Amino acid sequence: MRCFSSSTAVLLASLGATAANAQAYQCRAPLVSGVPLITPDSKPRSVPTTGYTLALSWSPEFCKPRESSPAHRVQCSGSNGRFGMVVHGLWPQGQRTWPQWCRQQNPLTPAELRKQMCMMPNARLVARQWSKHGSCMTKKPETYFGVTRILWESLSIPEYDRISREDGLTAGRIRSAFAAANPGIPKAAVGVKLNERGWLEELRICYSKRFRPTRCDDRRFGARDGARAKIWRGL
Numbered sequence: 001m002r003c004f005s006s007s008t009a010v011l012l013a014s015l016g017a018t019a020a021n022a023q024a025y026q027c028r029a030p031l032v033s034g035v036p037l038i039t040p041d042s043k044p045r046s047v048p049t050t051g052y053t054l055a056l057s058w059s060p061e062f063c064k065p066r067e068s069s070p071a072h073r074v075q076c077s078g079s080n081g082r083f084g085m086v087v088h089g090l091w092p093q094g095q096r097t098w099p100q101w102c103r104q105q106n107p108l109t110p111a112e113l114r115k116q117m118c119m120m121p122n123a124r125l126v127a128r129q130w131s132k133h134g135s136c137m138t139k140k141p142e143t144y145f146g147v148t149r150i151l152w153e154s155l156s157i158p159e160y161d162r163i164s165r166e167d168g169l170t171a172g173r174i175r176s177a178f179a180a181a182n183p184g185i186p187k188a189a190v191g192v193k194l195n196e197r198g199w200l201e202e203l204r205i206c207y208s209k210r211f212r213p214t215r216c217d218d219r220r221f222g223a224r225d226g227a228r229a230k231i232w233r234g235l
Contacts, residue, residue: 027081027118030074032110036124038131044101047094049137053191053220054090054151054205058160059083059121060234061199075121082234085157087120088202089129090148092137093220099136108141116145119152151211156181160200164231172225174200189213191220192229200231 063076063083074080092099108130116126126145134144158177166173171192179187191204206216216222223229 027083027121029114029117030080032114032117032123034110035108035113036127038124038127040101040131042101044103045097045099046102046136047097047099049092049099049209050095051093051209051214052090052207052211053093054148054207055088056085056203056205057088058200058202058231059086061195061201061232063234064232071124072122074117074123080121081118083121084160085203087148087152088125089120089133090137090144090151091133100132102136104131104135105139106141112141112145116149119149151205151207155205160231161233164233169229169231170225171223171227171229174203174229174231175225178203185213186215188215188221191216191222192227193222194227194229198228198230200229 059075060083063072066072066076067078069076075083075086108127113123113126117123120126120129130141130144134141138144138147158181160174160177163169163173163177171194172187174192175187175190178190179185185205189206191202191206192200193202193204195201204216204220204222206214206220208214
């Protein structure tokens with residue numbers, strides 16, 4: 001397990017000091033009475049951490065088939081606000097694979113889970129990200145989610161609703177718009193995940209071990225710049 005160094009903490013503090021508007025939609029965090037029980041779906045894996053990925057999910061596309069799903073009511077019903085980009089998770093990366101499902105030294109509490117519900121609007125998602133990924137990065141869930149929030153709030157999300165109306169939209173345009181809205185993050189550090197029908201599902205921002213934006217490998221880079229793309233606006 002990799003613990004965050006003091007130099008990393010200083011770097012993240014500097015990111016937080018210049019936070020931009022990462023989420024333009026309003027959200028009311030729901031009450032949380034318990035933490036969902038998460039069962040690992042694969043074996044624990046301990047490998048050295050070489051970097052990190054901040055995965056951002058495009059909520060209108062995710063919610064398209066889930067608007068009436070009780071399991072996704074907070075994110076998709078509209079009763080807690082409408083979401084654009086939300087955090088899927090912060091993932092440690094290894095050389096050829098990634099660490100996962102490490103031993104948890106401190107449990108996630110309902111109060112800590114509720115704090116994340118406007119950034120990651122699904123209780124099971126929050127609990128799973130801590131169990132699968134955060135446990136391999138730090139001892140305390142509040143540290144994992146604190147780092148995630150600093151990275152998230154340092155980002156500015158482009159007007160993808162407007163960009164979705166452009167003719168000839170491509171993955172490269174989606175990637176370029178994000179890089180232009182976030183000076184210091186090059187296009188090569190922005191992964192674009194499209195589904196099999198060409199709709200935007202996720203952006204994946206690639207970082208080094210010191211949380212500096214870095215070139216994504218092929219697996220995280222996703223769709224090539226010339227790939228035709230579409231963005232669902234949730235209308």
